[in-house]
Amino acid sequence: MPAKNDPVVIKKYANRRLYNTGTSTYVTLEDLAEMVKKGEDFTVQDAKTGEDITHPVLTQIIFELENKDGQNMLPVSFLRQLIAFYGDQMQMVVPSFLEQSMIAFAKEQERFREQMKEAMGKSPMEMMKITTPMKAIEEQARRNIELFQNAMRMFTPFPPPGAQPTAEEDEQPAEKSDDLQDLKEQIAAMQRKLDAMGKG
Secondary structure (H helix, E strand, O other): OOOOOOOEEEEEOOOOOEEEOOOOEEEOHHHHHHHHHOOOOEEEEEOOOOOEOHHHHHHHHHHHHHOOOOOOOOOHHHHHHHHHHOOOHHHHOHHHHHHHHHHHHHHHHHHHHHHHHHHHOOOHHHHHHOOOHHHHHHHHHHHHHHHHHHHHHHOOOOOOOOOOOOHHHHOOOHHHHHHHHHHHHHHHHHHHHHHHHHHO
């Protein structure tokens, strides 16, 4: 039996059945989704090897939910951008950015819900006088983009586009300089995309 604060272990068998060791019952992906919504922590292990397969199982839950009518939460544009980041130099920053964005959104969700309730009871004229939930969400998105930009600068030891090169950069070999220039151009393009998102 796991300790009180330890995550529950879910075992996945070769026949794809999932077994909750905490309740000694077989469960489904929908059951695991409900556990997530209730804040119940768990890990999923391959019953044969003991390998931690929580990530692919959670990804499968999202896939199942996204395929249900009216449940889509991931816009096509977001999915395209996410796919484009795989193999990109910024790939290592994206998980942290998404995690921090969701944490910030989760902290604000109660305020969003209250604003939504308030907005529902207002007339169209009154709606124009208050800060709408969408504006609050947009503001949070802007803050998230700023967070991502700051993270990108931390991982990018290059000056912004248009900055004068240092003496050290002038002395670098031509081949290395070309590689750095290519990388700078890619980062500058990413910065332009982020700026456009922040203004959008």
